[in-house]
Amino acid sequence: MTFPCMSSILYIQGGGKVRVNVRRVRRERGLTQEELARKVGVSRQTIVNVEQGRYKPSILLALKIARVLDTDVETLFKLEEVDWR
Amino acid sequence: MRKMGIVELSFVIAGVLLSGLWSWAILLCLGAFLGVLLRSFGVVRDMDEREEYIDRLATYFSLIVAMLLTMIFFAVYRKPNRDIFYAIILVPLLVRSLIFVIMTYPRESFVSITTKVYGSLLILFALLSHGFSMSFVVESLPGVAIILMGILATRFKRWAVCFWVFAGIGLYFFMRSPIVSVAKVISMVLLIVPLVLLGITAFMRSDNVS
Numbered sequence: 001m002t003f004p005c006m007s008s009i010l011y012i013q014g015g016g017k018v019r020v021n022v023r024r025v026r027r028e029r030g031l032t033q034e035e036l037a038r039k040v041g042v043s044r045q046t047i048v049n050v051e052q053g054r055y056k057p058s059i060l061l062a063l064k065i066a067r068v069l070d071t072d073v074e075t076l077f078k079l080e081e082v083d084w085r
Numbered sequence: 086m087r088k089m090g091i092v093e094l095s096f097v098i099a100g101v102l103l104s105g106l107w108s109w110a111i112l113l114c115l116g117a118f119l120g121v122l123l124r125s126f127g128v129v130r131d132m133d134e135r136e137e138y139i140d141r142l143a144t145y146f147s148l149i150v151a152m153l154l155t156m157i158f159f160a161v162y163r164k165p166n167r168d169i170f171y172a173i174i175l176v177p178l179l180v181r182s183l184i185f186v187i188m189t190y191p192r193e194s195f196v197s198i199t200t201k202v203y204g205s206l207l208i209l210f211a212l213l214s215h216g217f218s219m220s221f222v223v224e225s226l227p228g229v230a231i232i233l234m235g236i237l238a239t240r241f242k243r244w245a246v247c248f249w250v251f252a253g254i255g256l257y258f259f260m261r262s263p264i265v266s267v268a269k270v271i272s273m274v275l276l277i278v279p280l281v282l283l284g285i286t287a288f289m290r291s292d293n294v295s
Binding site: 041042043045046048049055057058060061 | 133
């Protein structure tokens with residue numbers, strides 16, 4: 001018996017959906033969640049939540065992640081047409 | 086567990102214990118909000134932005150719970166007593182801590198932190214009630230068992246059922262006598278709710294991905 005994880009039940013942060021490509025780019029760069037978290041100065045759990053789209057990072061954190069992954073923010077976070085309301 | 090969390094918990098325990106001797110000591114419970122205040126002023130920086138967001142969210146929910154409890158007690162009892170005041174102070178703080186820990190840490194850490202804090206508190210209260218005696222040993226057994234269950238449930242999911250068994254036993258003892266008092270309801274909420282949550286969380290999917 002397995003329940004879904006608690007943070008997906010307690011998803012409260014508002015706003016539309018954003019397609020998150022952080023995990024794909026991170027894996028392409030050969031970084032682990034722990035390493036990325038250490039480089040941007042957050043907890044690994046925050047990276048887990050950002051990758052799973054459960055937490056939308058601030059502009060500052062998004063820029064830091066983009067810089068560490070050597071890419072731009074638009075590559076990591078994409079606003080879908082359907083979310084443009 | 087963070088240093089600030091330990092400091093906050095110590096303030097609450099000190100406030101509750103010392104309030105029996107000097108009622109104004111209950112103000113020490115405000116120490117539970119020390120971390121969130123110091124972080125708001127930028128004095129302490131021990132959390133990342135997501136954790137700070139959850140900390141504020143948990144504080145907001147604790148306010149709602151405090152208001153709700155106050156209104157319920159006002160509607161039901163009209164005149165406040167000591168037990169009601171303890172409920173209004175402690176239950177929102179419990180809700181705040183549980184929301185923060187459950188949303189911030191991975192499943193394993195939530196179970197580990199909560200069982201250690203919860204078990205240690207039971208042992209501490211047994212020690213304060215009886216000193217070093219045989220009664221202390223007997224009354225501290227549930228605390229020791231909860232810490233052990235926490236260690237086992239993080240490794241083997243099936244052991245999580247024991248939390249529900251504990252909660253069931255606790256509920257049975259509270260329900261056995263027909264007299265319903267505020268103190269009984271508070272004790273039940275403070276003891277049973279974390280156990281039920283621990284049982285649910287221990288069965289949850291882990292967030293561990295590479």
